[in-house]
Amino acid sequence: MTMTNKFFTSLIVALLLCLGGMSVKAQMSPTASKDIYDWTPYEDVKMLNLFYDVLKQGRNYPTQEEIRNAFGFDMEFSRSHVRPKAVMYNQAKQVNPAINPKRKIWMNIPGGIGKGNGGYPSALFNNDVYSMWQYTHLFGSWNHGFFQAPGSWADAAHKHGTDIFSGIKFFESWTPGSGDATYAALISEKEGDKYKYAEPLINILMYMGLDGINYNWEDNSYSNADVIAFHKELYRIAKEKGFNNFHIGIYTQISGLTDTNKESLYYGHDPSDKTMDLMLNYSAGNFAWSSTATSLAAAKSVNPDNLSVYQGVWIVTMDRSWTSMNTDARKEMNLCLWGEHGQSRFMSYNNGTDAFNIQENYQKLLERGFSGGNRNPAKLPTLANTNNNWELSGTKEPLSSFGGLAYFVAERPTVQGKLPFYTNFQLGNGERYNYKGKKTFGNWYNMGAQDYQPTYRWLVYEANTKTVSTAIQPGYTHRDAYTGGSTLELKGNATTTGTDIVLYRTDLEISAANPKVTVAVKSYKEGTNPT
Template structure:
């Protein structure tokens, strides 16, 4: 299905057949679970839009011109980035001096799973890709997005760390990809002979905030003289506009630039591209040195030249990367693949939490080396670098690490303050100061700046590696956000340093201090054995004790930094563990270094809230806003950078009623946010959504702008599904989703041996597109210690479930969740009954004879209601094989379970999160009174006699089923649809500051 048709047809599907994972009754008439509509972001159409604006004397279209094409501010805001790309600190003082200072890494990989659409955008799917190795990455490819559609949240994350990121990729291939329209864009000229679309393209990139375009050009069109001239003109126009980090990434079939350097790289007349040399038999090019010499001959530099490698395997010619000085000056580009990163697809875990932990560890072993410490790397080896666990050997545990060739990068410089909450950009809950305020979330725009080395653990004040303390990101808990830093190991009297950040931070005011939040989980008073350490520019290390914890909960401590004076420069920020504890464990949820500086942020204005899902007791919203300050550096493109407005980030707030208690439910650096599943205290809650800007001083706030979201009629609202087990559905963006919906489903599931057995049969696929069946009305009744045999058979198709893994989980401790421990490894606690299927190969018996498995209900299974979940997931995407979340091209089904027996049940897992109601956000007493936008009425419409009758509607957009905008209306009362073709239509309505959606069929 073409990109422009995808989102709207999904909206129609949801409206006609029900929202994924829910019944149709769980939709109010003016809400939809479809969050985004990027159907208007078609590259050719955007070029025409920006060209037409240029003819009117502007570098960008007006909001009305975008709206006339069906592109609303609520979707533009999720594509744009207002985070300026940070400049990295000079790498002359790099950790490993034998690396080449200017050598760069291009990660030419996708983000998340699938292509285009909402891939990588903020969602409630916690178990998603949070790439975090920006500290070694110069350029990120955004491989699975078309031009101008990469998520702004990912651009924000990259820019915070000084990484350039592409807006997306275009494919030119000789086997059927239609490139005609884009070839027209490249070749058309103005009457004066200049290229018609060069300036519109640069304007488009500068308006949205990404750093370039990426080509997979496998036909020979890149050698065309017109194409070469067009590409060079892009670089020249970018330079003229001050767009110094513009990149045109080029990946062709050529593994050397020697034969045609002008087409592939450039010459004395200018740059043509930043080039990835095609791999030779999947390995690095054998022409690295020759290409470097040619680049330096024709352009005076080899910067922007990358040797590509296909990472379907990591057994590659790594030893050749430093074979000669010429080879050493060639950058490195890791490629793989079109729709999902190899790091993401090779990752695995028994549940979402373990998979997230394993993913970060896998990235760390790939970048910092198999020991996760760049000072303690395995020897370089071209073999044995396994993606998957082999016995006790963890994936990539013998790999030398990309740090062997690529110097680390840090962009943490300027004036204090600096702060991190160790947020990766996701969480199974949103915490504020340790306590839950909202549900599961995924938003890369809330990823903190990443540690510089991952992980530089040393003996105190040395470059001697230590393994006494193991740092890691953890979703076990969080202070503010969704993750934190976990320190485990052995605390010794001599101490262990964890050097987290290379910096060049100046204390521009007096009164330097640190704020640090820690949690030990221990009762009573206990020494943290933790110290904040800072290295000054003169080489002096300073140590500041954190002190004791006084209970099991999160505690934030303020530490005055004596020895840091106004004008001092801090070059390293870290932590030191020092004491006597063989089983040391501590969570760190915040580390802030600040002083008495004060800056005032610009004011938030024009907040618009769009209602997504709505039930009697919950709400999901998408919001966007503006600031009351004009752009400076990119004024001609109307792109105001956050730092120009003294804004570090935005806080999203909630209150029940105008005088209600305020809670923080999200943070972002974008000018937009999606927050799913806001839970009300009562069905009659009066929800207000607020947004405020937080200053770059991290302690001054703008007034809060509030928007009341008028509730739909309670009688029309569904009851919220409080299913604690979480969703298990197919990722709608995964490649092959359409085929899976037709061919991949379970036809038969039966059991024998139970007190009450299950006999389930289906003669066709699911109709709602989720690949999930809720069959909990079919109940398996079992007793403690009872042996049960289950049989599963799948539909027999050519591309059916035979190409999947299969697994089964049963809640045996009554927790309402599925314990991750595999039952064959930990039978006392495990809840996975079985796992069958071949890795990256078919398992035909799924579809022919079916599979049979016998299991025993544990003697200590907790009596009561439970659940059995069967999940199939594509055998080539092990990372999505989980009991909850989104699987790849698979199928899942739930059955009810009733367990009986008199044996002592196993204990339910303890919830170690802080309990109770979260504090109100900081600074409310100093925040000026904000604006309350009261919307007391709900927008709606009805169709009678071929006329749409609007109620409480200021603006309306009518879309056809194929995603095209049919009509844009302002202040509508009635509108005739007599001339509309028969079919389904989506209507988006704005009234005041709130947008709602509805559907009608003609």
């Protein structure tokens, strides 16, 4: 999808390709609640036992009444109802066709702000609206326990072909009360020759619409025979039920995969096995790049066609060995970015003068992290291991010289199928909710309302060329919106030849002789401000 601008000094495009109607109530219901519900009561063992009990009765899922009796609330509001979209892989159409389309990024970071309840819909506008799904294969949900990740986040992830973990379990051998013995004993329980909680666990994930379980396993029981067999049984049951995007993520103290440890860390050795998604530990926070070649060889010996091993890095700083991970010998290794427990480093390092500015800066920080410091994947700064500042340094904007994760992975578009396709450029939050340009109610946050994000953030060319242009600068703003709480803002100068802004790569079925494209535009005259 390409937009050409020849006339406007500053544009706000509020609705692009509105090829179908959209129904939104013009005012908030008098019964609508602004309370933030506490979703933490449904802890994992209680969930497993509930789903085990109903399975014994011949059912996969409990009733709403059974859930309310067990947990005291309606779990429907924390489920995802969006099935994962298929990613369109076409190496020839990538911004950089030289990138291996099979290379993946796992963002092993929190979703939302705060543990447990972070990321759930609320009336808090100034919140985490992660939006770079188009480069993200896996999302870690690091701030939630098993089965607790918000369904609204899963909705946003699934629209973009991203699989999202339901949450994480922590085991640390050196921390009192954080060992793995109790959990290992639980999942090792059998009834006859079957693991008691294997099918209930898969049923929970399928009911919640979440894609797997994630481990920070810094204890030793992951190599126990029963623990391994239990997780292999999860893969078998998921495959049997058609749950093909089920994942088990694991991070341990080990920074390299070898022929010695691959059977306990990676799996995939039997015909019915699927490999673990393995985050290799970092070395002093940095990529343990010296072991990458050995790890790749071990992973390829299991399955050379689908690698699910990831070299890990702690993004407390972005001054890491990026160039080492971009050599020919390591270009097949996937990357896993970790940081941190309660909110992601993209959130914690971000700041601004007010809520509007904070949100604008957050999106720009994400864009520089993925699309490079120029916020254009066609014009990446030179990849470097230093001078990648997270925060404002004098007049140097955060990550403005960072090469970008687009050096390593290609964009992953998902917009395909039948018309209509529409977007209001919603991020999933707002200081207000507008409908057709008019305010209907105030502060809101719901990642489930996030629209399909542009494939490219931002691909700007001189008109009808592949020459990068800086005449127009696209970006998100919450200061105005047509429908929702945010919109696409275009700032810059008109040129005599025009500017192309390429937003989406799509594969849409257009059967009508005269397909209709509707764009809502608000233009401000120079020297005036929006109200």
